[in-house]
Amino acid sequence: MSQIQIRLPDGSMFQLEGGSTALDLARKLSRSLGQKAVAAKIDGKLCDLTTPLSDGAGVEVVTGDTPEGREVIRHSAAHVMAAAVKKLFPVVKVTIGPAVDDGVNGFYYDFDNERGFTEEDLENISRQMQQEIDKDLPFTRREVSREEARRLFAEAGESYKLELLDAIPEGEKVSLYQHGDFVDLCRGPHLPSTGAIKAFRLLSVAGAYWRGDSRNRMLARIYGTAFEDKKALQAHLERVEEAKKRDHRTLGKQLDLFSFSPNVGGGLVLWHPRGARVRALIEEFWRQSHFDYGYQLVYSPHIGRADLWQKSGHLDFYRQNMYSPMEIEGNPFFLKPMNCPFHIEIYKSKLRSYRELPLRFCELGTVYRYEASGVLHGLLRVRGFTQDDAHIFCREDQLDAEVRRCLAHTFYLLRSFGFSQFDIYVSTRPEKFVGELKDWEKATAALKGALEEEKLAYQIDPGEGVFYGPKIDIKIRDSLGRSWQCTTVQIDFNNPRRFEIEYVDRDNHRAQPFMVHRALLGSMERFFGVLLEHYAGALPAWIAPVQVQVLPVTDAQLPFAREVLRRLQQENLRAELDERNEKLSFKIREAQLQKIPHMWVIGQREVDQQGVSPRTRAGKDLGLMPLAEAVRLLQQEAARPERPRIQEV
RNA sequence: GCCGACGUAGCUCAGUGGCAGAGCAGCUGAUUCGUAAUCAGCAGGCCGUCGGUUCAAAUCCGACCGUCGGCUCCA
Numbered sequence: 001m002s003q004i005q006i007r008l009p010d011g012s013m014f015q016l017e018g019g020s021t022a023l024d025l026a027r028k029l030s031r032s033l034g035q036k037a038v039a040a041k042i043d044g045k046l047c048d049l050t051t052p053l054s055d056g057a058g059v060e061v062v063t064g065d066t067p068e069g070r071e072v073i074r075h076s077a078a079h080v081m082a083a084a085v086k087k088l089f090p091v092v093k094v095t096i097g098p099a100v101d102d103g104v105n106g107f108y109y110d111f112d113n114e115r116g117f118t119e120e121d122l123e124n125i126s127r128q129m130q131q132e133i134d135k136d137l138p139f140t141r142r143e144v145s146r147e148e149a150r151r152l153f154a155e156a157g158e159s160y161k162l163e164l165l166d167a168i169p170e171g172e173k174v175s176l177y178q179h180g181d182f183v184d185l186c187r188g189p190h191l192p193s194t195g196a197i198k199a200f201r202l203l204s205v206a207g208a209y210w211r212g213d214s215r216n217r218m219l220a221r222i223y224g225t226a227f228e229d230k231k232a233l234q235a236h237l238e239r240v241e242e243a244k245k246r247d248h249r250t251l252g253k254q255l256d257l258f259s260f261s262p263n264v265g266g267g268l269v270l271w272h273p274r275g276a277r278v279r280a281l282i283e284e285f286w287r288q289s290h291f292d293y294g295y296q297l298v299y300s301p302h303i304g305r306a307d308l309w310q311k312s313g314h315l316d317f318y319r320q321n322m323y324s325p326m327e328i329e330g331n332p333f334f335l336k337p338m339n340c341p342f343h344i345e346i347y348k349s350k351l352r353s354y355r356e357l358p359l360r361f362c363e364l365g366t367v368y369r370y371e372a373s374g375v376l377h378g379l380l381r382v383r384g385f386t387q388d389d390a391h392i393f394c395r396e397d398q399l400d401a402e403v404r405r406c407l408a409h410t411f412y413l414l415r416s417f418g419f420s421q422f423d424i425y426v427s428t429r430p431e432k433f434v435g436e437l438k439d440w441e442k443a444t445a446a447l448k449g450a451l452e453e454e455k456l457a458y459q460i461d462p463g464e465g466v467f468y469g470p471k472i473d474i475k476i477r478d479s480l481g482r483s484w485q486c487t488t489v490q491i492d493f494n495n496p497r498r499f500e501i502e503y504v505d506r507d508n509h510r511a512q513p514f515m516v517h518r519a520l521l522g523s524m525e526r527f528f529g530v531l532l533e534h535y536a537g538a539l540p541a542w543i544a545p546v547q548v549q550v551l552p553v554t555d556a557q558l559p560f561a562r563e564v565l566r567r568l569q570q571e572n573l574r575a576e577l578d579e580r581n582e583k584l585s586f587k588i589r590e591a592q593l594q595k596i597p598h599m600w601v602i603g604q605r606e607v608d609q610q611g612v613s614p615r616t617r618a619g620k621d622l623g624l625m626p627l628a629e630a631v632r633l634l635q636q637e638a639a640r641p642e643r644p645r646i647q648e649v
Numbered sequence: 650g651c652c653g654a655c656g657u658a659g660c661u662c663a664g665u666g667g668c669a670g671a672g673c674a675g676c677u678g679a680u681u682c683g684u685a686a687u688c689a690g691c692a693g694g695c696c697g698u699c700g701g702u703u704c705a706a707a708u709c710c711g712a713c714c715g716u717c718g719g720c721u722c723c724a
Binding site for chain 1: 650651652653654660680681682683684685686687697714715716717718719720721722723724
C-alpha cells in the first residue's frame with residue numbers, strides 16, 4: 001500500500017496509508033479526536049469523514065462542538081427525522097430539511113402531510129428516531145446521474161424532490177445520501193453514521209409554505225435541535241427557558257409598562273404610566289441628540305388627503321399596508337403609513353436656497369400600517385407605532401456626508417442605550433419599485449461608499465429596499481436571537497421628482513435636492529421592546545421609571561421618609577415611598593422584583609442620623625450615609641449619557 | 650392572511666362528562682417588624698363568544714373572536 005502525505009492546519013505533515021479517510025486521520029491523531037470528529041474540511045471544503053483523502057490534501061478535522069460541526073449533526077438529525085416520519089406515515093411526502101440556527105431551533109424538515117402533526121406525533125417520531133440512532137446505520141453518499149435520481153424519486157412518488165432536482169444547475173453534481181432504506185437528495189456532508197447523533201430534541205410543529213411562497217401549498221414543518229452531547233443540549237434548552245423570562249411581553253406585564261386590549265384591537269399599544277415615563281425619557285434624550293446633530297423638530301397630522309398619497313406613490317406601491325380611506329366632506333383621506341409627504345410639504349412651504357441645505361426635519365411621527373393578524377408580536381410588530389423619523393433634504397454633493405452623519409448619529413444613540421452588537425445590511429432594489437435603474441445604482445453605491453468610508457462591515461439584503469430607494473438597515477437581536485430592524489437610512493430620489501421639490505442654486509437656477517429618510521431607533525415601540533429584553537427589564541437608572549424606592553422600617557419613620565421623598569422630588573429624581581404596613585424584607589422583595597435601581601432603607605438609626613441606607617438592585621447594602629451623599633450617589637448613577645461630539649465629515 | 654396549539658378569578662395555573670379550585674394580587678382586621686414573601690378572615694368566575702351533542706358540558710363537536718409558535722410580509 002502506498003503512503004500519502006496530509007497537511008494539518010498547523011502546517012505540519014502527517015503520513016497515512018493510501019485510501020485512508022478523514023476519520024482514519026482523526027483516529028490516528030488522537031483517540032478523543034476520533035470520537036469527537038463529525039466532519040472534515042478538505043482543502044477548505046466541508047466533507048464527510050468517510051471521504052478518502054488524496055496525497056497532499058490539507059485536512060482539518062471538524063468536531064461536534066463547533067458551529068460547523070453542529071450544522072452537520074443537525075442536518076443528519078433532520079434526515080433521521082424524515083426517515084422516521086416516512087416509516088410512521090408512509091403517505092407523507094418529504095420536501096426539504098436543512099440545519100438552521102435561529103437561537104432556538106437547530107434544524108427542521110418540511111413535510112406534505114394532509115393531517116399535519118400533533119404533539120403526540122412528535123413523541124412517536126422521537127422514539128422512532130432513537131431506534132434508528134441506536135441501530136447506528138451508516139450514512140452513505142452516492143453521486144448519480146440526473147436520470148437515475150429522477151427515476152428513483154419518481155418511483156417513490158416524491159414529487160417535491162423531483163422539483164428540487166430540476167432546480168439544481170446543470171453543471172452541478174447530484175448526490176444522494178442514504179441511511180437504512182431512506183434515500184434523500186442532498187449536498188451533504190453528513191455524520192458517518194446515525195449513532196453519532198448523541199442528543200436531539202423535537203421542539204415544535206409549524207406551517208410553512210413550499211419554497212417560502214404564500215401562493216404555494218402549506219406544508220407541515222417540524223422543528224428540532226441536536227447537539228454533540230446531552231449536556232450541551234440540556235444547556236441549550238435551559239438557555240431558551242431563561243431567554244423566555246426576558247421576553248418583553250412578560251416583562252411588560254410584570255413591570256406594568258404596557259398592555260394590549262382586545263377591546264382596542266390587535267397591535268395597538270396601551271402605554272401604562274411607567275412605560276410612558278420611560279418612553280418620555282427616551283424621547284427627551286432623542287430630541288436633545290437631534291438638536292445636537294443639527295435637526296429641526298416638526299409635527300405633522302395623522303391623516304392626509306388621498307391626492308397626497310397618490311402623488312407620493314403610496315397608493316400605487318404601499319396600498320396593501322394602508323387602512324381604508326375615510327371620507328371628509330366628500331374627499332377621501334388616509335391614515336398615514338409614513339411621514340414623508342408631510343415633511344415634503346413643509347419643505348415646499350417656501351422657496352429654498354442652496355444655502356439652507358442640508359435641511360433636516362425630524363419628528364416622532366405616529367404611523368398606522370396594516371399588518372396581517374398572524375404577524376403581530378408584542379411591541380416588536382404592531383399596527384400603530386411612532387417612528388423616530390426624519391427627512392434630510394440636501395444637494396447631491398452633500399449626500400455622502402449626510403449618510404455618514406446618520407450612521408455616526410445612530411451609533412451614538414444605540415451605544416448610549418447600551419447596545420454594542422449590530423448587523424448592518426444594504427437592501428437593494430425590490431421587485432416593485434419606482435424610478436430609473438441608474439438612480440438606484442447611484443444611490444446604492446452611495447450607501448455602500450458611506451459604510452466603507454466608516455469602515456463598517458455589512459451584508460447585502462437583495463431586493464429588500466423600499467419602493468422609492470435602497471437603504472441601510474441596522475438590526476438588533478432579541479432575547480431569542482430573532483433579529484429586529486431598528487435603524488434604517490434610505491435614499492429617495494423618487495419623491496423629490498414626484499413632488500417637484502427644488503431649491504435655487506448658486507447660479508440662480510432651480511435644482512432638485514436629494515432626500516434621505518431615516519429612523520434611528522426605528523420606532524418607539526420596537527426599540528422599547530428590544531431595550532427591555534436587552535436589560536431583562538433592569539433598565540439603567542437614567543431611564544428607569546422609578547429610580548429609588550424609599551422604604552421605612554416601621555410607621556415611626558414615615559415622617560422622615562416623606563421628607564426624604566420630597567427631597568428626591570426636588571432633585572428631579574424619580575422616587576416612590578412604600579408606606580404599606582409590611583415588613584422591610586417584603587418591601588425589598590417587591591422593589592427588587594420591580595427592578596428598581598435603588599432602595600433606601602430608613603429605620604430608627606437613619607432617622608437619628610438624618611441619613612439613609614441605600615441597597616442596590618444588585619443586592620448590595622451600601623450602609624448608612626448622609627442623605628446628601630445618597631442623593632449625589634444616585635444622581636451620578638442616573639446621569640444621562642454624554643452629549644455627542646459632532647465631527648463634520 | 651395561511652398551518653398548528655391554546656383561551657378557567659386582576660396574574661400564574663390545576664381541574665378531561667356529574668356541586669368551579671389553588672397560590673399570588675385585592676379588601677378587612679391583627680401585627681410595627683432592619684435587607685427577597687407576618688398571620689387570620691372576606692370577597693372575587695356567563696370556564697373567550699355563539700351554536701350543537703348529551704339526562705347532564707369548563708370538559709365532546711362546529712363556527713367565530715383573541716393569544717401564542719411558525720410561514721408569507723415588515724420599523
